[in-house]
Amino acid sequence: MLNDGRGESSAVLSRRQAMGAALALLATGAARPVLAQSFPTRAIQLIVPFAAGGGVDVVTRVVAEAAGDIIKQRFVIENRGGAGTVLGSQAVAKAEPDGYTLLAAPTTMVINPALRSNLPFDWKSDLVPVAMIATLPFVVSAGLKLPVKTMKELEALGKTRGDPITFGSGGANTVAHLAGEFFGLLSGAKVQHVAYRGEAPALTDTISGNIDVMFSTLAGASGQVKGGTLRALAVTTAKRTSLLPDVPTVAEQGYAGYDLSAWVALVAPKGTPAAVVQVLNAAVNAALARPAVAARLIEIGAEPAPGTPESLAAFMAKDAETWAGVIKAAGIKAE
Structure with missing residues (x-):
């Protein structure tokens, strides 16, 4: 065996040189394709910052099941609701940036900075966009005991009876609350x-x-509306949805400019390797391209919305500005 004069064999030197070259590749990002090929090697935790059964939860589960099938690893859904989605979102923002802890991010994530002065994380600097999943129209629904069938009748009720209209949502400072x-x-x-x-x-x-009306995603309420246990008064988007074509919009019932909807996207902790983000993005887009997945989303009231991490980043930034404007117009003060 050859020796370099210091007692070290050429084989040892070769191993050291190879290790140095590998570290250099990792530092420059040249080894990322190898990382992409190996990811994922275990199940991925996907946190939904709402209780199980709501619109964001339902949509996330449909897409996660198909995406898991595509990458040959399970997405394990964990529902971690509370504090207007802050608890679940913070857990992901502070997680290891290895692609194995993700957030099903709702619109609330970009709304919260305009409503809360002391958030424990900053979505712009602590999280990175991965993939848009779907947009979710909202519906205003009432129990069958409430004697109203239109938004104008709801308005009249709120102006004539002694008690205010009580409306529920999936959490304080959510899109439904603001709606x-x-x-x-x-x-x-x-x-x-x-x-x-x-x-x-x-x-x-x-x-x-127990409450008068509910502002919710169509995904969350569609089953009850179609089953006849809830009465749909209006949808909140500018145009009617094909899923409830006979239900008018809020705007066409006399409230010009009322056009609100939500979305759900996949985001990861800041520092997650770009190659991992690309693998996850491709899996979500491939899942959305499956006819059965798209049909299921539409059936429950969600619109598939494939795209790139870059397009999602631009969309989130613009949406944050839009909601800040709504909050200001409504006179809602930051806590």
Whole structure:
């Protein structure tokens, strides 16, 4: 065996040189394709910052199952609701940036900075966009015991009875919460928000009559509306949805400019390797391209929205500005 004069064999030197070259490749990013080929090697934790059963949860599970099939690893859903989605989102923001802890990010994530002055994380600097999953129209629904069938009748009720209209949502400062407050602003009706840990318990209380109406994703309420246990008063988007073509929009019932919807996207902790982000993005887009997945999303009231991490980043930044404007117009102060 050859020796370099210091007692070290050429084989040892070769190994050291190879290790140095590998470290150099990792530092420059040249080894990322290898990383992409090896990821993932175990199940991926996917945190949904709402209780199980709501619109974001349902949509996430549909896409995660198909994406897991594509990358040959399971997405393990963990519902971690509370604090207006902050608890679940913070857990991901502080997680190891290895691609194995992800967040099903709702619109609330970009809304919260305009509503809360002391957030424990900054989505712009602590999280990175991975893939848009779907957009979610909202529906205003009432229990069958409530004697209203239109938004104008709801407005009249809020102006004539002694108590305000009680409306539920899946959490304080969520899109649904702001949607209800915005209706109160435009209509002049007295409204009172009731926050729940997720859409499902709020829908249950709406059906039973414990609260008057529910602002929720169509994905969360479509089953009850189609089943006849809830009455749909309006959809919140600018145009009617093909899923409930006979239900008018809020705007066409006399509230010009009312156009609100939500979305759900996959995000990861800052520092997650770009190659891992690309693997996850490709898996989500491939899942959305499956006819059965797209059909299921549409059936439950969600629109598939494939795209790149870059397009998602631009969309999130613009949406944050839009919601900050709504919050300011509604006169909602930051906590």
